[in-house]
Amino acid sequence: MSEPVTVDARGLRCPLPVIRLARVARDLPDGATVTVLATDPAARHDVPAWARMRGHTILAVEDADDGVTAISVRLGAAPTP
Amino acid sequence: MKIKLSLIPLSSPPLLGLLTSSFVSFPHHTTSTPFFWADPRRLHSEGRRARLLLEGAREAIAGAVGARTEEVDLFGSPTLALHAAVRGVARGRRRAGRDVVVSAVERGAVLEAATFAAAQPWGAPGRRVDVPVDRLGRVDLDAWAAAVTAPGAAPAARQPANGEVGSTQPTAAAHELARRAGVPLLVDAGASLGHLPVGDAWDVLAADPGDWGAPGGLGGLVTRAGVRRAPDWPEDEDRWSPGGVFVPAALAAAVALQDALRTRAEADARRRELVRLIRDRVAAQTPDVEVVGDAEDRLPHVVTFSCLYVDGEALVGELDRLGFAVGSGSACASSALEPSHVLAAMGVLTHGNVRLALPRDVRADEVERFCDVLPDAVARVREMLGVQGL
Numbered sequence: 001m002s003e004p005v006t007v008d009a010r011g012l013r014c015p016l017p018v019i020r021l022a023r024v025a026r027d028l029p030d031g032a033t034v035t036v037l038a039t040d041p042a043a044r045h046d047v048p049a050w051a052r053m054r055g056h057t058i059l060a061v062e063d064a065d066d067g068v069t070a071i072s073v074r075l076g077a078a079p080t081p
Numbered sequence: 082m083k084i085k086l087s088l089i090p091l092s093s094p095p096l097l098g099l100l101t102s103s104f105v106s107f108p109h110h111t112t113s114t115p116f117f118w119a120d121p122r123r124l125h126s127e128g129r130r131a132r133l134l135l136e137g138a139r140e141a142i143a144g145a146v147g148a149r150t151e152e153v154d155l156f157g158s159p160t161l162a163l164h165a166a167v168r169g170v171a172r173g174r175r176r177a178g179r180d181v182v183v184s185a186v187e188r189g190a191v192l193e194a195a196t197f198a199a200a201q202p203w204g205a206p207g208r209r210v211d212v213p214v215d216r217l218g219r220v221d222l223d224a225w226a227a228a229v230t231a232p233g234a235a236p237a238a239r240q241p242a243n244g245e246v247g248s249t250q251p252t253a254a255a256h257e258l259a260r261r262a263g264v265p266l267l268v269d270a271g272a273s274l275g276h277l278p279v280g281d282a283w284d285v286l287a288a289d290p291g292d293w294g295a296p297g298g299l300g301g302l303v304t305r306a307g308v309r310r311a312p313d314w315p316e317d318e319d320r321w322s323p324g325g326v327f328v329p330a331a332l333a334a335a336v337a338l339q340d341a342l343r344t345r346a347e348a349d350a351r352r353r354e355l356v357r358l359i360r361d362r363v364a365a366q367t368p369d370v371e372v373v374g375d376a377e378d379r380l381p382h383v384v385t386f387s388c389l390y391v392d393g394e395a396l397v398g399e400l401d402r403l404g405f406a407v408g409s410g411s412a413c414a415s416s417a418l419e420p421s422h423v424l425a426a427m428g429v430l431t432h433g434n435v436r437l438a439l440p441r442d443v444r445a446d447e448v449e450r451f452c453d454v455l456p457d458a459v460a461r462v463r464e465m466l467g468v469q470g471l
Contacts, residue, residue, distance in 0.1 A: 014412055014420065015432035015466070019390050022471040042412050042420040042431050049430040053369065053389060 007036040010068060014042035018050050021073070025056070030076030033059065038069050047071045121328055122318055131328045138328075141335035145342060146270075146279055146286055148303045154321040155301055155331050159271055159289040162300030163190040164197075165312075165321060166267050166285050167236065171198035171207075173310035174235035174265065179207025182228045182237035182264070184220045184250070185426035191238050191269055192422070201313060207233060217375045218248035218427045225255055230262045237264050241279060244272025244292070245410055245423040245436060246374035247356075247383035256282035265308050275341035276349070276380055284308050290334035293341040294441065299330040341441075348441045349381045355439060355448045359384045362452040367459050371430050382439040385410070387424070388459050390468040391433030399458045400435070405451055408436035433459075 007024050009017035017038040025034055036047060048058050051073050059072040119127035121135045139153040156162040171181055181195035192209070199207035210231075212224045220239060229237050237259050242249040252268065259266040268283035275293025279286065285308055288301035302321070304310065310321075317323035341348075356379075364372045369389035388396065393411025400407050410421030411434040420431035439448070463469070 015390055015392055018432070019466060019468055019471065022390070022468070026471060040412075041418060045420060045425045045428070045431050049371070049387075049428065050389065052428075053371070053430070 004033045004035060004072075007034060009036055009038045009040075009043065011039055013040050014046060016040075017043040018046050021047065022050065022054075025054075025073070025075055028075055032075050033072060034075065035070055035072045038071070039067050044069050044071065047073065118329065122325065134332055135326075135328050138331035138335035141339060142288065142301050143303065145274070145338055146288075146303055147281055148286075148305070152303050152305060153301060154304065155299060155326045156322045157298065157300070157324070157326055159287065159291070159300035160190040161322070162287050162302045163188065163269060163271075164194045166287055166302050166304075167191060167194035167238065168198050168201075168313050169310035169321065170236040170265055170267065170285060170308065171195075172201070172203060172313045173308070175203045175311075177263070178233040178235040179203070179205055180210050180231070180233040180235060181207065182210045182212060182225075182234050184214060184225070184239040185211045186214050186218055186220075186243050186245075186423045187238055187240060188244070188269060188271065189422070191267070195238065198313075207235065210234070212239075214426050216427055216429065218243050218246045218373075218423065219375065220250055220255065222251060222254055222258070226258045229259045229264045234262065234264050236267055236285075238267040238269065240269045240271070241273045242277060242380045243374070243423060244380070244383065244438075245421060246385045246427065247379035248375040249277070249378045249380070252280065253282045256284075259284075272380060272383070275338060275345070276382060290330075290337060293334075293338050295334040295337035296330065299326060299334050301334070344441065352382045352439050352441070352443065355443065355445060356382065356384050359437065359448060359452060360386075363455060366452070367456045370459075373424070373427070373429050382441075384437040384439070386435055387411075387430035388433035388435070388462075389430060390466060390471060391459060391462050392466065393432055393434050395462045395465065396433060396435060396459065399462055400451075400455075403454050403458060405454075408438070410434045410436055433462075 007021050009020045017036060017040055021036045044061060051058050055077055057074045059074055062070045119131040121128060121132040140150045143150045143153045181199045183191055183195045195209040199209050210228045212228050213221050239250060239255055241252045256266050265284040267285040269287045270279045271287055271289030271292055273279055274288050284305050286303040290299045291297045319325045360372050363370055363386050371387045373385040393409040397407060397409050410424050411432050412418060412420040424431040
Protein backbone atom coordinates (compact mmCIF):
# COMPACT_ATOMS: atom_id res chain seq x y z
CA MET A 1 0.00 0.00 0.00
CA SER A 2 1.56 3.27 -1.13
CA GLU A 3 1.39 6.51 0.86
CA PRO A 4 -1.64 8.75 0.14
CA VAL A 5 -0.67 11.59 -2.21
CA THR A 6 -2.10 15.11 -2.02
CA VAL A 7 -2.43 17.45 -5.00
CA ASP A 8 -2.81 21.12 -4.10
CA ALA A 9 -4.99 22.77 -6.77
CA ARG A 10 -6.30 25.56 -4.56
CA GLY A 11 -6.76 28.82 -6.43
CA LEU A 12 -6.67 27.14 -9.85
CA ARG A 13 -9.66 27.49 -12.19
CA CYS A 14 -11.26 24.75 -14.29
CA PRO A 15 -9.96 22.64 -15.99
CA LEU A 16 -6.59 23.03 -14.21
CA PRO A 17 -7.42 21.11 -10.98
CA VAL A 18 -8.35 18.03 -13.02
CA ILE A 19 -5.25 18.38 -15.20
CA ARG A 20 -2.95 18.70 -12.21
CA LEU A 21 -4.58 15.64 -10.62
CA ALA A 22 -4.27 13.65 -13.87
CA ARG A 23 -0.53 14.49 -14.13
CA VAL A 24 0.12 13.12 -10.66
CA ALA A 25 -2.14 10.11 -11.23
CA ARG A 26 -0.26 9.15 -14.42
CA ASP A 27 2.86 8.28 -12.45
CA LEU A 28 1.12 6.31 -9.70
CA PRO A 29 0.16 2.61 -9.70
CA ASP A 30 -3.39 1.28 -9.62
CA GLY A 31 -4.66 1.13 -6.07
CA ALA A 32 -2.86 4.33 -5.02
CA THR A 33 -4.97 7.01 -3.33
CA VAL A 34 -4.76 10.66 -4.38
CA THR A 35 -6.50 13.58 -2.67
CA VAL A 36 -6.96 16.82 -4.59
CA LEU A 37 -7.61 20.11 -2.78
CA ALA A 38 -9.53 22.64 -4.88
CA THR A 39 -11.35 25.93 -4.46
CA ASP A 40 -12.86 26.04 -7.95
CA PRO A 41 -16.58 25.08 -7.74
CA ALA A 42 -16.33 23.00 -10.92
CA ALA A 43 -13.84 20.56 -9.33
CA ARG A 44 -16.47 18.80 -7.20
CA HIS A 45 -18.31 17.87 -10.42
CA ASP A 46 -15.37 17.43 -12.77
CA VAL A 47 -13.10 15.26 -10.62
CA PRO A 48 -15.82 12.56 -10.26
CA ALA A 49 -16.58 12.84 -14.01
CA TRP A 50 -12.87 12.43 -14.80
CA ALA A 51 -12.65 9.43 -12.45
CA ARG A 52 -15.62 7.81 -14.19
CA MET A 53 -14.09 8.40 -17.64
CA ARG A 54 -10.72 6.98 -16.52
CA GLY A 55 -12.08 4.05 -14.48
CA HIS A 56 -10.99 5.39 -11.07
CA THR A 57 -13.05 5.33 -7.87
CA ILE A 58 -14.13 8.33 -5.78
CA LEU A 59 -13.62 7.59 -2.09
CA ALA A 60 -14.78 10.84 -0.49
CA VAL A 61 -15.77 14.44 -1.24
CA GLU A 62 -15.37 16.72 1.77
CA ASP A 63 -16.10 20.44 2.00
CA ALA A 64 -14.13 22.45 4.54
CA ASP A 65 -15.28 25.77 5.99
CA ASP A 66 -12.61 27.73 4.15
CA GLY A 67 -14.12 26.94 0.74
CA VAL A 68 -11.69 24.14 0.01
CA THR A 69 -13.09 20.87 -1.31
CA ALA A 70 -11.01 17.73 -0.74
CA ILE A 71 -11.75 14.89 -3.14
CA SER A 72 -10.09 11.51 -2.63
CA VAL A 73 -9.69 9.12 -5.54
CA ARG A 74 -8.44 5.53 -5.62
CA LEU A 75 -6.75 4.89 -8.95
CA GLY A 76 -8.17 1.94 -10.84
CA ALA A 77 -11.53 0.31 -10.33
CA ALA A 78 -12.88 -0.55 -6.89
CA PRO A 79 -11.53 -3.93 -5.77
CA THR A 80 -14.21 -6.61 -5.95
CA PRO A 81 -15.19 -7.63 -2.42
CA MET B 82 -16.48 39.13 -46.46
CA LYS B 83 -16.63 35.96 -44.44
CA ILE B 84 -20.03 35.19 -43.00
CA LYS B 85 -19.89 33.55 -39.66
CA LEU B 86 -22.07 30.51 -39.13
CA SER B 87 -24.00 30.81 -35.96
CA LEU B 88 -24.63 27.48 -34.32
CA ILE B 89 -26.69 29.28 -31.73
CA PRO B 90 -29.59 31.44 -32.89
CA LEU B 91 -28.51 35.10 -32.80
CA SER B 92 -31.23 36.58 -34.97
CA SER B 93 -33.40 35.39 -37.81
CA PRO B 94 -32.87 37.50 -40.92
CA PRO B 95 -35.61 35.78 -43.01
CA LEU B 96 -38.02 36.47 -40.20
CA LEU B 97 -37.37 40.18 -40.31
CA GLY B 98 -38.79 40.37 -43.82
CA LEU B 99 -41.79 38.38 -42.72
CA LEU B 100 -42.39 40.69 -39.79
CA THR B 101 -41.92 43.84 -41.81
CA SER B 102 -44.51 42.66 -44.30
CA SER B 103 -46.89 41.73 -41.52
CA PHE B 104 -46.54 45.19 -40.02
CA VAL B 105 -46.89 46.93 -43.34
CA SER B 106 -49.97 44.93 -44.27
CA PHE B 107 -51.89 46.58 -41.46
CA PRO B 108 -53.48 49.92 -42.41
CA HIS B 109 -51.14 52.71 -41.40
CA HIS B 110 -52.30 55.65 -39.41
CA THR B 111 -51.35 59.11 -40.59
CA THR B 112 -49.59 60.21 -37.39
CA SER B 113 -45.83 59.96 -37.20
CA THR B 114 -46.10 57.16 -34.66
CA PRO B 115 -47.38 53.92 -36.18
CA PHE B 116 -50.58 52.95 -34.39
CA PHE B 117 -49.29 49.66 -33.15
CA TRP B 118 -46.84 51.49 -30.92
CA ALA B 119 -49.65 53.21 -29.08
CA ASP B 120 -50.27 52.28 -25.46
CA PRO B 121 -52.88 49.50 -25.58
CA ARG B 122 -54.31 50.71 -22.26
CA ARG B 123 -55.44 54.04 -23.75
CA LEU B 124 -58.94 54.54 -25.02
CA HIS B 125 -58.13 56.60 -28.13
CA SER B 126 -58.52 54.80 -31.42
CA GLU B 127 -54.76 54.14 -31.77
CA GLY B 128 -54.73 52.62 -28.31
CA ARG B 129 -57.75 50.47 -29.07
CA ARG B 130 -56.17 49.17 -32.25
CA ALA B 131 -52.95 48.37 -30.41
CA ARG B 132 -55.10 46.52 -27.90
CA LEU B 133 -56.66 44.49 -30.71
CA LEU B 134 -53.26 43.54 -32.06
CA LEU B 135 -52.14 42.52 -28.60
CA GLU B 136 -55.26 40.37 -28.21
CA GLY B 137 -54.52 38.82 -31.59
CA ALA B 138 -51.02 37.91 -30.45
CA ARG B 139 -52.37 36.31 -27.27
CA GLU B 140 -54.93 34.42 -29.31
CA ALA B 141 -52.22 33.05 -31.60
CA ILE B 142 -50.17 31.81 -28.65
CA ALA B 143 -53.28 30.35 -27.03
CA GLY B 144 -54.13 28.55 -30.25
CA ALA B 145 -50.64 27.03 -30.47
CA VAL B 146 -50.91 25.40 -27.04
CA GLY B 147 -54.63 24.56 -26.99
CA ALA B 148 -55.67 27.23 -24.50
CA ARG B 149 -58.08 30.16 -24.38
CA THR B 150 -56.93 33.71 -25.12
CA GLU B 151 -57.75 34.96 -21.62
CA GLU B 152 -55.43 32.31 -20.18
CA VAL B 153 -52.40 33.94 -21.87
CA ASP B 154 -50.37 36.65 -20.13
CA LEU B 155 -47.40 38.36 -21.74
CA PHE B 156 -44.30 39.68 -19.98
CA GLY B 157 -41.27 41.77 -20.85
CA SER B 158 -39.00 38.69 -20.83
CA PRO B 159 -39.13 34.91 -20.29
CA THR B 160 -37.41 35.44 -16.94
CA LEU B 161 -40.20 37.73 -15.74
CA ALA B 162 -42.81 35.21 -16.91
CA LEU B 163 -41.12 32.37 -14.99
CA HIS B 164 -40.77 34.52 -11.87
CA ALA B 165 -44.44 35.52 -12.02
CA ALA B 166 -45.53 31.90 -12.54
CA VAL B 167 -43.63 30.52 -9.56
CA ARG B 168 -44.36 33.47 -7.25
CA GLY B 169 -48.03 33.82 -8.22
CA VAL B 170 -48.90 30.13 -7.92
CA ALA B 171 -46.83 29.67 -4.75
CA ARG B 172 -48.72 32.53 -3.11
CA GLY B 173 -52.07 31.33 -4.45
CA ARG B 174 -51.40 27.93 -2.89
CA ARG B 175 -49.96 29.20 0.39
CA ARG B 176 -52.67 27.60 2.53
CA ALA B 177 -52.14 24.20 0.90
CA GLY B 178 -48.36 24.22 1.30
CA ARG B 179 -45.20 26.30 1.27
CA ASP B 180 -42.65 24.08 -0.50
CA VAL B 181 -41.81 24.53 -4.17
CA VAL B 182 -40.79 21.34 -5.99
CA VAL B 183 -38.44 21.74 -8.97
CA SER B 184 -36.39 19.42 -11.12
CA ALA B 185 -32.68 20.04 -10.60
CA VAL B 186 -32.25 21.00 -14.28
CA GLU B 187 -34.86 23.79 -14.43
CA ARG B 188 -33.69 27.15 -15.71
CA GLY B 189 -31.96 29.43 -13.22
CA ALA B 190 -34.97 31.79 -13.22
CA VAL B 191 -37.24 28.96 -11.98
CA LEU B 192 -34.77 27.79 -9.34
CA GLU B 193 -34.20 31.29 -8.01
CA ALA B 194 -37.92 32.11 -8.02
CA ALA B 195 -38.61 28.85 -6.15
CA THR B 196 -36.07 29.74 -3.46
CA PHE B 197 -37.53 33.23 -3.24
CA ALA B 198 -41.18 32.14 -3.10
CA ALA B 199 -40.56 29.45 -0.48
CA ALA B 200 -38.86 32.02 1.76
CA GLN B 201 -41.73 34.56 1.68
CA PRO B 202 -43.33 35.27 5.07
CA TRP B 203 -46.85 34.00 4.30
CA GLY B 204 -46.93 31.50 7.10
CA ALA B 205 -44.43 28.84 8.06
CA PRO B 206 -41.33 29.15 5.88
CA GLY B 207 -41.16 26.59 3.10
CA ARG B 208 -38.23 25.30 1.13
CA ARG B 209 -37.23 24.55 -2.42
CA VAL B 210 -37.20 20.80 -3.07
CA ASP B 211 -34.85 19.77 -5.89
CA VAL B 212 -35.66 16.49 -7.63
CA PRO B 213 -32.50 14.83 -8.99
CA VAL B 214 -31.88 13.73 -12.58
CA ASP B 215 -29.91 10.83 -14.04
CA ARG B 216 -26.78 10.99 -16.20
CA LEU B 217 -28.94 11.76 -19.27
CA GLY B 218 -30.74 14.62 -17.51
CA ARG B 219 -34.05 12.79 -17.02
CA VAL B 220 -35.95 13.43 -13.81
CA ASP B 221 -36.15 10.51 -11.37
CA LEU B 222 -39.91 9.77 -11.42
CA ASP B 223 -39.89 7.99 -8.03
CA ALA B 224 -38.22 10.98 -6.41
CA TRP B 225 -40.64 13.27 -8.26
CA ALA B 226 -43.63 11.27 -6.96
CA ALA B 227 -42.29 11.45 -3.40
CA ALA B 228 -41.70 15.21 -3.65
CA VAL B 229 -45.09 16.17 -5.09
CA THR B 230 -47.06 13.93 -2.70
CA ALA B 231 -45.15 15.09 0.40
CA PRO B 232 -47.21 17.32 2.70
CA GLY B 233 -46.45 20.98 2.06
CA ALA B 234 -45.83 20.81 -1.70
CA ALA B 235 -47.44 23.87 -3.29
CA PRO B 236 -46.47 24.28 -6.97
CA ALA B 237 -44.08 22.02 -8.86
CA ALA B 238 -42.02 22.88 -11.95
CA ARG B 239 -40.38 20.86 -14.68
CA GLN B 240 -39.49 21.26 -18.33
CA PRO B 241 -40.69 19.03 -21.19
CA ALA B 242 -37.13 19.22 -22.54
CA ASN B 243 -33.93 20.80 -21.32
CA GLY B 244 -32.60 23.58 -23.52
CA GLU B 245 -28.99 23.02 -22.47
CA VAL B 246 -28.62 19.32 -23.13
CA GLY B 247 -31.75 18.53 -25.17
CA SER B 248 -33.10 15.53 -23.23
CA THR B 249 -36.88 15.28 -23.04
CA GLN B 250 -38.80 14.31 -19.91
CA PRO B 251 -41.74 11.96 -19.28
CA THR B 252 -44.06 14.94 -18.88
CA ALA B 253 -47.40 13.14 -18.92
CA ALA B 254 -46.40 10.81 -16.07
CA ALA B 255 -45.05 13.73 -14.03
CA HIS B 256 -48.23 15.74 -14.59
CA GLU B 257 -50.44 12.82 -13.59
CA LEU B 258 -48.49 12.40 -10.32
CA ALA B 259 -48.80 16.11 -9.54
CA ARG B 260 -52.46 16.17 -10.54
CA ARG B 261 -53.33 13.29 -8.24
CA ALA B 262 -51.62 15.14 -5.39
CA GLY B 263 -53.53 18.32 -6.28
CA VAL B 264 -50.26 20.17 -6.97
CA PRO B 265 -50.33 22.57 -9.96
CA LEU B 266 -47.56 21.87 -12.47
CA LEU B 267 -45.60 24.67 -14.11
CA VAL B 268 -44.10 23.46 -17.36
CA ASP B 269 -41.31 25.63 -18.73
CA ALA B 270 -41.73 25.01 -22.45
CA GLY B 271 -39.20 27.75 -23.22
CA ALA B 272 -36.90 25.41 -25.12
CA SER B 273 -39.67 23.22 -26.58
CA LEU B 274 -42.51 25.33 -27.95
CA GLY B 275 -42.03 25.69 -31.69
CA HIS B 276 -39.75 22.61 -31.76
CA LEU B 277 -41.79 19.83 -30.13
CA PRO B 278 -45.51 19.29 -29.52
CA VAL B 279 -46.11 20.54 -25.96
CA GLY B 280 -49.23 18.44 -25.32
CA ASP B 281 -51.66 19.23 -22.54
CA ALA B 282 -49.81 17.82 -19.51
CA TRP B 283 -49.48 21.17 -17.74
CA ASP B 284 -51.37 23.60 -15.55
CA VAL B 285 -49.17 26.63 -16.18
CA LEU B 286 -47.02 26.81 -19.30
CA ALA B 287 -44.14 29.24 -19.85
CA ALA B 288 -43.06 30.23 -23.35
CA ASP B 289 -39.91 31.89 -24.71
CA PRO B 290 -40.54 33.57 -28.08
CA GLY B 291 -36.80 34.19 -28.58
CA ASP B 292 -36.35 30.44 -28.80
CA TRP B 293 -38.82 29.99 -31.66
CA GLY B 294 -37.14 32.73 -33.67
CA ALA B 295 -38.89 35.91 -32.53
CA PRO B 296 -36.93 39.00 -31.51
CA GLY B 297 -36.32 39.15 -27.74
CA GLY B 298 -38.14 41.27 -25.20
CA LEU B 299 -41.12 39.01 -24.52
CA GLY B 300 -42.14 36.08 -22.35
CA GLY B 301 -45.42 34.21 -22.28
CA LEU B 302 -47.38 32.43 -19.60
CA VAL B 303 -50.52 30.34 -20.06
CA THR B 304 -52.45 29.62 -16.86
CA ARG B 305 -55.31 27.13 -17.02
CA ALA B 306 -58.57 28.40 -15.60
CA GLY B 307 -58.90 26.99 -12.10
CA VAL B 308 -55.23 27.30 -11.15
CA ARG B 309 -55.20 29.42 -8.02
CA ARG B 310 -52.69 32.26 -8.09
CA ALA B 311 -52.15 35.51 -6.23
CA PRO B 312 -49.67 38.26 -7.06
CA ASP B 313 -46.97 39.02 -4.50
CA TRP B 314 -46.24 42.31 -6.24
CA PRO B 315 -48.02 45.70 -6.31
CA GLU B 316 -51.42 46.11 -7.94
CA ASP B 317 -51.41 47.25 -11.56
CA GLU B 318 -53.88 47.63 -14.39
CA ASP B 319 -52.13 44.57 -15.88
CA ARG B 320 -52.51 42.48 -12.77
CA TRP B 321 -50.32 39.52 -13.72
CA SER B 322 -47.76 41.43 -15.78
CA PRO B 323 -47.38 44.93 -14.31
CA GLY B 324 -46.71 47.52 -16.98
CA GLY B 325 -47.71 45.25 -19.85
CA VAL B 326 -45.58 44.59 -22.92
CA PHE B 327 -44.38 46.26 -26.09
CA VAL B 328 -47.07 45.52 -28.70
CA PRO B 329 -44.75 45.02 -31.72
CA ALA B 330 -42.79 42.43 -29.71
CA ALA B 331 -46.00 40.50 -29.02
CA LEU B 332 -47.05 40.71 -32.65
CA ALA B 333 -43.63 39.56 -33.85
CA ALA B 334 -43.73 36.61 -31.42
CA ALA B 335 -47.13 35.50 -32.72
CA VAL B 336 -46.07 35.72 -36.37
CA ALA B 337 -42.81 33.87 -35.66
CA LEU B 338 -44.65 31.15 -33.73
CA GLN B 339 -47.07 30.51 -36.56
CA ASP B 340 -44.13 30.36 -38.96
CA ALA B 341 -42.25 27.95 -36.67
CA LEU B 342 -45.26 25.66 -36.33
CA ARG B 343 -45.94 25.72 -40.06
CA THR B 344 -42.38 24.60 -40.87
CA ARG B 345 -41.84 22.42 -37.80
CA ALA B 346 -42.11 18.96 -39.37
CA GLU B 347 -39.58 19.73 -42.07
CA ALA B 348 -37.19 21.61 -39.77
CA ASP B 349 -37.48 18.78 -37.24
CA ALA B 350 -36.48 16.00 -39.63
CA ARG B 351 -33.59 17.98 -41.12
CA ARG B 352 -32.13 19.16 -37.84
CA ARG B 353 -32.54 15.79 -36.12
CA GLU B 354 -30.41 14.26 -38.83
CA LEU B 355 -27.74 16.95 -38.44
CA VAL B 356 -27.78 16.59 -34.65
CA ARG B 357 -27.26 12.83 -35.03
CA LEU B 358 -24.39 13.49 -37.43
CA ILE B 359 -22.68 15.90 -35.02
CA ARG B 360 -23.13 13.58 -32.03
CA ASP B 361 -21.71 10.60 -33.94
CA ARG B 362 -18.79 12.44 -35.49
CA VAL B 363 -17.80 14.25 -32.28
CA ALA B 364 -17.82 11.00 -30.31
CA ALA B 365 -15.88 9.13 -33.00
CA GLN B 366 -13.32 11.74 -33.99
CA THR B 367 -12.40 13.67 -30.84
CA PRO B 368 -10.80 11.64 -28.02
CA ASP B 369 -11.99 12.00 -24.42
CA VAL B 370 -15.30 13.68 -25.18
CA GLU B 371 -18.60 13.16 -23.41
CA VAL B 372 -21.54 13.71 -25.74
CA VAL B 373 -24.26 14.75 -23.33
CA GLY B 374 -27.99 13.95 -23.07
CA ASP B 375 -30.30 11.29 -24.44
CA ALA B 376 -29.36 10.13 -27.95
CA GLU B 377 -32.94 9.84 -29.27
CA ASP B 378 -35.48 11.33 -26.87
CA ARG B 379 -34.39 14.91 -27.32
CA LEU B 380 -35.02 18.33 -28.79
CA PRO B 381 -34.43 18.28 -32.56
CA HIS B 382 -31.86 21.10 -32.60
CA VAL B 383 -29.67 21.01 -29.48
CA VAL B 384 -26.25 19.32 -29.24
CA THR B 385 -24.00 19.44 -26.18
CA PHE B 386 -20.65 17.83 -25.47
CA SER B 387 -17.79 18.27 -23.00
CA CYS B 388 -14.10 17.78 -23.77
CA LEU B 389 -11.81 16.52 -21.02
CA TYR B 390 -8.81 18.75 -20.15
CA VAL B 391 -10.17 21.62 -22.26
CA ASP B 392 -10.67 25.22 -21.19
CA GLY B 393 -14.20 26.08 -22.38
CA GLU B 394 -13.35 29.72 -22.97
CA ALA B 395 -10.31 28.84 -25.10
CA LEU B 396 -12.36 26.37 -27.18
CA VAL B 397 -15.21 28.87 -27.73
CA GLY B 398 -12.55 31.38 -28.82
CA GLU B 399 -10.86 28.90 -31.16
CA LEU B 400 -14.19 27.98 -32.79
CA ASP B 401 -15.07 31.67 -33.05
CA ARG B 402 -11.79 32.23 -34.93
CA LEU B 403 -12.78 29.40 -37.30
CA GLY B 404 -16.13 31.08 -37.98
CA PHE B 405 -18.47 29.29 -35.57
CA ALA B 406 -20.48 30.98 -32.83
CA VAL B 407 -21.19 28.39 -30.15
CA GLY B 408 -22.38 28.44 -26.54
CA SER B 409 -20.88 26.79 -23.46
CA GLY B 410 -22.01 25.73 -20.00
CA SER B 411 -18.50 25.81 -18.57
CA ALA B 412 -17.75 28.26 -15.78
CA CYS B 413 -14.44 29.01 -17.49
CA ALA B 414 -16.35 30.18 -20.59
CA SER B 415 -18.67 32.67 -18.92
CA SER B 416 -18.64 35.40 -16.33
CA ALA B 417 -20.21 32.97 -13.85
CA LEU B 418 -18.03 31.39 -11.21
CA GLU B 419 -20.23 28.30 -11.06
CA PRO B 420 -20.46 25.87 -13.97
CA SER B 421 -23.83 24.98 -15.52
CA HIS B 422 -26.10 23.56 -12.80
CA VAL B 423 -27.62 21.29 -15.46
CA LEU B 424 -24.32 19.58 -16.32
CA ALA B 425 -23.49 19.40 -12.60
CA ALA B 426 -26.86 17.79 -11.72
CA MET B 427 -26.30 15.18 -14.45
CA GLY B 428 -22.84 14.36 -13.13
CA VAL B 429 -21.16 14.98 -16.48
CA LEU B 430 -18.00 16.93 -17.16
CA THR B 431 -18.64 20.67 -16.84
CA HIS B 432 -15.40 21.96 -18.32
CA GLY B 433 -14.62 22.11 -22.03
CA ASN B 434 -18.34 22.29 -22.77
CA VAL B 435 -19.77 23.24 -26.15
CA ARG B 436 -23.45 23.81 -26.81
CA LEU B 437 -25.07 24.16 -30.22
CA ALA B 438 -28.69 25.04 -30.95
CA LEU B 439 -29.06 24.68 -34.70
CA PRO B 440 -31.09 27.47 -36.29
CA ARG B 441 -33.88 26.38 -38.65
CA ASP B 442 -31.93 27.50 -41.69
CA VAL B 443 -28.63 25.84 -40.72
CA ARG B 444 -26.82 24.40 -43.73
CA ALA B 445 -25.65 20.79 -43.83
CA ASP B 446 -22.29 21.72 -45.40
CA GLU B 447 -21.55 24.15 -42.57
CA VAL B 448 -22.37 21.47 -40.01
CA GLU B 449 -19.99 19.09 -41.82
CA ARG B 450 -17.30 21.77 -41.78
CA PHE B 451 -17.80 22.24 -38.04
CA CYS B 452 -17.30 18.50 -37.54
CA ASP B 453 -14.20 18.63 -39.79
CA VAL B 454 -12.45 21.37 -37.80
CA LEU B 455 -13.46 20.37 -34.28
CA PRO B 456 -10.89 17.59 -33.58
CA ASP B 457 -7.94 19.86 -34.44
CA ALA B 458 -9.45 22.79 -32.55
CA VAL B 459 -9.74 20.65 -29.42
CA ALA B 460 -6.22 19.30 -29.95
CA ARG B 461 -4.80 22.84 -30.21
CA VAL B 462 -6.50 23.93 -26.98
CA ARG B 463 -5.22 20.81 -25.24
CA GLU B 464 -1.72 21.45 -26.56
CA MET B 465 -1.75 24.91 -24.97
CA LEU B 466 -2.43 23.26 -21.62
CA GLY B 467 0.16 20.54 -22.20
CA VAL B 468 -2.14 17.62 -21.47
CA GLN B 469 -0.93 15.07 -24.02
CA GLY B 470 -0.82 11.54 -22.64
CA LEU B 471 -2.92 12.18 -19.55
